Amino acid sequence: MLGLSVTSCSPDEFDNNVAAGDLVEGIAYTVTHDSNNPNIVYLDSKMPQGYTVYWEHPQGRCQDNHVELRLPFEGEYTVKFGVETRGGLVFGEPTTFTINDFCAEFVTDELWTYLTGGVGKSKVWVYDNGKYGFLAGEISYGSPNDNPNFGWKAFTANWDPGMGHCEDADMWNSTMTFDLIGGANYSFYNSSNNSTQTGLFSINTDDHTMAFTDADLMHPDKWTARKADWRKDLKIIELDENHLRIGYVRQPGNWGGEWLEVFNYVSKEYAESYVPPVITQ
Numbered sequence: 001m002l003g004l005s006v007t008s009c010s011p012d013e014f015d016n017n018v019a020a021g022d023l024v025e026g027i028a029y030t031v032t033h034d035s036n037n038p039n040i041v042y043l044d045s046k047m048p049q050g051y052t053v054y055w056e057h058p059q060g061r062c063q064d065n066h067v068e069l070r071l072p073f074e075g076e077y078t079v080k081f082g083v084e085t086r087g088g089l090v091f092g093e094p095t096t097f098t099i100n101d102f103c104a105e106f107v108t109d110e111l112w113t114y115l116t117g118g119v120g121k122s123k124v125w126v127y128d129n130g131k132y133g134f135l136a137g138e139i140s141y142g143s144p145n146d147n148p149n150f151g152w153k154a155f156t157a158n159w160d161p162g163m164g165h166c167e168d169a170d171m172w173n174s175t176m177t178f179d180l181i182g183g184a185n186y187s188f189y190n191s192s193n194n195s196t197q198t199g200l201f202s203i204n205t206d207d208h209t210m211a212f213t214d215a216d217l218m219h220p221d222k223w224t225a226r227k228a229d230w231r232k233d234l235k236i237i238e239l240d241e242n243h244l245r246i247g248y249v250r251q252p253g254n255w256g257g258e259w260l261e262v263f264n265y266v267s268k269e270y271a272e273s274y275v276p277p278v279i280t281q
Helices: 004-008 110-116 221-226 268-273
Strands: 028-035 040-045 055-056 060-062 066-070 074-084 086-090 096-100 120-129 139-140 175-179 185-190 195-204 208-212 234-239 244-249 258-267
Touching: 028 096, 040 074, 055 066, 055 086, 055 195, 086 175, 110 120, 110 175, 110 195, 110 234, 258 268
Parallel strands: none
Antiparallel strands: 028 040, 040 066, 055 060, 055 074, 074 086, 074 096, 120 175, 120 258, 139 258, 175 185, 185 195, 195 208, 208 234, 234 244, 244 258
16 A cells, blocks of 8 residues: 655655555545535545656546545446556546535536526437527537647637538437536437437536536537547637537647537527528618
């Protein structure tokens, strides 16, 4: 087990000695509930200074020594803790913890309401086909160099190719549904292959990021290889009552190098009721 004796060593001396069995909750890190509000959970590394740590938690991934989670819904949650060594990233066994009660104050932020319609409600989203008064089509591209602060209301598109760029004629009946009915529930109906994924979602309202459990962000089948994991590292670029943009850094491939891609969506209700403005000469 990892002991206090390693604190006398330099990082180069001890970082190769960490094994998965050393990364035990209560020894290498702690998971604790706030004494006043148990829906607030603190993740704290106990590793000596010099280690780079990694967390996989219900609201995404991060490398901070201290993490604060605000979890509104009851349920069992999982955390994985890892350490970067000269031999690569090492993770310990996951640990679980339980939230026993619903905390309404954590889902009153307007982002939750825009996305789901509010507590006890459900909202369906579809691809923006360029005909709803927002974007030119389902996807926008951005250069990493032109978007150093890529994220919430911080995205400059270098190219909006327009409807149909994803080259999947069957994608347009796909839907994703978010609800706050007894939990933060999510489903993705993929009309390209007539399949449905169901799971949970979370929003970090401070970082404006989103994560999913057991289901992917809605995307065309032909786009799947562009991102290693469609459930994490997703940035909310814009969100209001009628439209939603979610971005990520794509991985290099035969489509090109590392680049920023942003999917554009509109609410199904808005799409079905949209009337284009009359243009007068």
